[in-house]
Amino acid sequence: MVVAVNHGEPCLLTIGQADTLPSGPFALEHRSPQSGLRGWVEHQTGHPLGYIEQLYTFADRDRVGPERQQRVISISYLALTRKEQATASSTCGWQSWYEYFPWEDHRSGTPPVGLDILRARLIEWVHGAGDPARQRERRQRVAIAFGLDDRHWNEELTLQRYELLYEAGLVEEASGGKAAPPPAAVSGKAMVADHRRILATGVTRLRSKIKYRPVVFELMRPTFTLLQLQRTVEALAGRLIDKPNFRRLVEQQELVEETGDTSVDTGGRPAKLYRFRRAVLDERAFAGTKLPMSRA
Amino acid sequence: MVVAVNHGEPCLLTIGQADTLPSGPFALEHRSPQSGLRGWVEHQTGHPLGYIEQLYTFADRDRVGPERQQRVISISYLALTRKEQATASSTCGWQSWYEYFPWEDHRSGTPPVGLDILRARLIEWVHGAGDPARQRERRQRVAIAFGLDDRHWNEELTLQRYELLYEAGLVEEASGGKAAPPPAAVSGKAMVADHRRILATGVTRLRSKIKYRPVVFELMRPTFTLLQLQRTVEALAGRLIDKPNFRRLVEQQELVEETGDTSVDTGGRPAKLYRFRRAVLDERAFAGTKLPMSRA
DNA sequence: TCCGATTATATTCGATCTGACAATAAGGGA
DNA sequence: TCCCTTATTGTCAGATCGAATATAATCGGA
Numbered sequence: 001m002v003v004a005v006n007h008g009e010p011c012l013l014t015i016g017q018a019d020t021l022p023s024g025p026f027a028l029e030h031r032s033p034q035s036g037l038r039g040w041v042e043h044q045t046g047h048p049l050g051y052i053e054q055l056y057t058f059a060d061r062d063r064v065g066p067e068r069q070q071r072v073i074s075i076s077y078l079a080l081t082r083k084e085q086a087t088a089s090s091t092c093g094w095q096s097w098y099e100y101f102p103w104e105d106h107r108s109g110t111p112p113v114g115l116d117i118l119r120a121r122l123i124e125w126v127h128g129a130g131d132p133a134r135q136r137e138r139r140q141r142v143a144i145a146f147g148l149d150d151r152h153w154n155e156e157l158t159l160q161r162y163e164l165l166y167e168a169g170l171v172e173e174a175s176g177g178k179a180a181p182p183p184a185a186v187s188g189k190a191m192v193a194d195h196r197r198i199l200a201t202g203v204t205r206l207r208s209k210i211k212y213r214p215v216v217f218e219l220m221r222p223t224f225t226l227l228q229l230q231r232t233v234e235a236l237a238g239r240l241i242d243k244p245n246f247r248r249l250v251e252q253q254e255l256v257e258e259t260g261d262t263s264v265d266t267g268g269r270p271a272k273l274y275r276f277r278r279a280v281l282d283e284r285a286f287a288g289t290k291l292p293m294s295r296a
Numbered sequence: 297m298v299v300a301v302n303h304g305e306p307c308l309l310t311i312g313q314a315d316t317l318p319s320g321p322f323a324l325e326h327r328s329p330q331s332g333l334r335g336w337v338e339h340q341t342g343h344p345l346g347y348i349e350q351l352y353t354f355a356d357r358d359r360v361g362p363e364r365q366q367r368v369i370s371i372s373y374l375a376l377t378r379k380e381q382a383t384a385s386s387t388c389g390w391q392s393w394y395e396y397f398p399w400e401d402h403r404s405g406t407p408p409v410g411l412d413i414l415r416a417r418l419i420e421w422v423h424g425a426g427d428p429a430r431q432r433e434r435r436q437r438v439a440i441a442f443g444l445d446d447r448h449w450n451e452e453l454t455l456q457r458y459e460l461l462y463e464a465g466l467v468e469e470a471s472g473g474k475a476a477p478p479p480a481a482v483s484g485k486a487m488v489a490d491h492r493r494i495l496a497t498g499v500t501r502l503r504s505k506i507k508y509r510p511v512v513f514e515l516m517r518p519t520f521t522l523l524q525l526q527r528t529v530e531a532l533a534g535r536l537i538d539k540p541n542f543r544r545l546v547e548q549q550e551l552v553e554e555t556g557d558t559s560v561d562t563g564g565r566p567a568k569l570y571r572f573r574r575a576v577l578d579e580r581a582f583a584g585t586k587l588p589m590s591r592a
Numbered sequence: 593t594c595c596g597a598t599t600a601t602a603t604t605c606g607a608t609c610t611g612a613c614a615a616t617a618a619g620g621g622a
Numbered sequence: 623t624c625c626c627t628t629a630t631t632g633t634c635a636g637a638t639c640g641a642a643t644a645t646a647a648t649c650g651g652a
Contacts, residue, residue, distance in 0.1 A: 269618040271629060543600095562599075564648065
C-alpha cells in the first residue's frame with residue numbers, strides 16, 4: 001500500500017482497474033521483502049519510498065478461495081512517498097483513498113453524504129440478530145465505530161468500521177448473498193480479494209501513527225507552509241483541526257525550521273516556508289510527537 | 297513469545313536451555329497460525345491464551361545463516377496468559393524476562409547494577425567510530441536510548457537499546473569478533489538465533505500497549521486488589537508508578553468493579569477485591585485506556 | 593487493651609496541557 | 623483607499639497530571 005498526498009487528497013497507488021494493490025511474489029535476489037518492494041515501487045514511480053512499515057501478515061488457509069489447498073502467505077506493507085511529475089503509467093495510477101471509503105472523509109465539517117444511509121442499514125442489521133444479547137453487542141459495536149448516540153467520531157476506527165460493514169453485508173466484497181449493498185457512491189469502490197481490508201488496516205495504522213511519530217514529513221515537499229502541512233494531516237485524518245493549536249504544537253516540538261523564504265501561493269498574506277528538521281529524526285525517532293486531535 | 301506475570305515477575309515461556317522461544321512449523325490442519333499457536337500453547341501449559349497479537353514477520357534471506365539459500369519466513373506473536381498450577385514441564389519452563397534484559401528493570405528506584413558498565417562500554421563504542429559525524433550520531437542514539445545527560449529513562453525503548461548493544465558487540469549474540477561482551481549478569485542471558493531480538497520487540501510492544509489498551513487484565517486472576525494490578529503493570533513497565541494516581545486513573549475509567557470481598561494477604565488494612573469489567577472490552581476495545589506513566 | 597507498624601483509601605493543590613476563540617498583521621485586487 | 627483573504631500571535635477557562643498529604647482499617651505485640 002503506497003500512499004502520497006497531493007493537492008490535499010490522500011492518494012493510493014493501484015494497478016489493474018484501480019481495484020488492486022501493487023503486489024507480487026518476491027524473489028531470492030532481494031535480501032528482504034522490504035528491499036524488493038522498494039525497488040519495485042521506485043522503478044514504477046520514479047520516486048524513492050521514504051518510509052516503509054510492515055502492516056500485517058496473512059497466512060490463513062482458504063484466504064484465496066476454498067478450492068486451493070495450498071497456503072498463501074501475504075506480507076502487507078505501508079509505504080509513504082510523494083506523488084510528483086509523470087508517475088502514472090499505463091499499468092498503475094493514483095486514486096484518492098476516499099473513493100474506497102467515502103464515509104471516512106469528514107473534512108467538510110458535516111458528515112459525508114451516505115453515512116446516514118450506512119448507519120440506517122447497520123441498525124437494520126443490528127435488529128436482524130437473533131437473540132437480544134447479540135443485538136446489544138452488535139448495537140454497541142456500531143455505536144462506537146460509527147459515533148451513534150452522542151459519541152464522537154473516532155477517525156482511527158477505519159478498520160473496525162470496514163469490518164462491521166463487511167459483516168453486515170454492506171460492501172460489495174461481502175457477497176455472501178443477503179441484500180444488495182448500497183450504491184458505490186455510498187459504500188465505496190470495491191477491490192479484489194481482501195485488498196480493501198488491507199487498505200483499511202493501513203489507514204487505521206497511519207491515522208494513529210501520525211499522532212506520535214513524525215511520518216507526515218515523508219509526504220511533504222522539501223519546503224512547505226504550515227497550512228500545507230496541516231492540510232496533509234487533515235487529508236490523512238479525514239477531519240479538520242484547529243489552525244492555531246496545530247501551529248503551536250508543531251512549533252513547540254521544534255519539528256520544523258524556517259527557511260527564510262515565503263510563499264505567495266493563494267491570495268492573502270504570504271506564508272513563511274519551513275523545512276523539516278532532519279535532526280529530530282534522530283532525536284525523536286522514538287521520542288514521540290503530538291498532534292492536536294484528541295476528541296471532537 | 298508467551299508472557300505471564302506471577303508474584304510480580306514478568307515471566308516468559310521458554311524451551312530448550314531456557315534460550316529458545318516456543319516455535320515450530322504450522323501445518324495445514326490449522327486455519328491460521330494464530331489458532332495453531334493457541335492450540336500448541338494451551339496443550340503445553342493447560343491454560344488458555346487470553347490475547348494473541350502478531351509481532352513481526354521476518355523474511356530476510358540469510359536469516360538462519362549464510363549457508364542455507366532457502367528463505368525462511370518466521371511470523372512472531374505475542375501472547376498473554378496466566379502462569380498457574382503445574383505448567384512447567386520437562387520441555388518448557390518459565391523465566392523472568394529480566395534475566396535476558398537485566399538493564400531493563402528499574403523497579404528498585406535505582407538503576408540496575410551493571411547499567412553503568414553498559415553505558416561506559418557504549419561510550420567507548422561511540423569513540424570507536426571513525427569520523428566525528430558518525431560519532432555524534434552514535435552518541436545521540438545512546439543518549440536517547442539509555443537516558444544519558446539529563447534525559448529521562450524511557451522504558452519503551454527496549455528494542456532500540458538491544459539493537460544498540462548488539463551493534464556495539466556488547467551482547468553475546470553479536471559474535472562478530474571484537475571485544476568480549478560483559479559478563480552475563482550485566483549483559484543478560486543470550487538466546488538462540490535472533491530470539492532475544494524478538495523478545496525485545498515484544499517487550500517494547502507490550503510496554504507501549506498497556507498504556508492505551510486494557511490488556512493487563514489478561515495477566516490477572518479473576519479477582520485482584522488494585523495494588524496487585526499496579527504491581528503487574530510495574531513488572532511489565534520495569535518502573536514504579538505513583539499509587540494514588542494509578543488508582544485514580546483505573547477507577548475513573550471504570551475498568552474495574554468491586555466484588556464486595558476483601559483480601560487480607562499481607563499485614564495492613566484489608567484491600568478491596570476488584571474484577572475486570574468485561575463490558576469495557578466492548579466499550580473500550582478501541583476507545584483506549586490510560587496509565588499514569590508519561591515521564592519520570 | 594492500647595500502641596505502633598503497615599497497608600489501603602481519600603483529598604488537595606499547583607503546574608501543565610488542550611481546545612476554543614479572539615485579535616492583529618500583511619499581502620492582493622477592485 | 624477599502625475590502626477580502628490568509629498568516630500569525632495571543633488569551634482564557636477547563637481538563638489533566640504529578641506530587642504530596644491526610645485519614646482509615648487491620649494486625650501483632652507490649
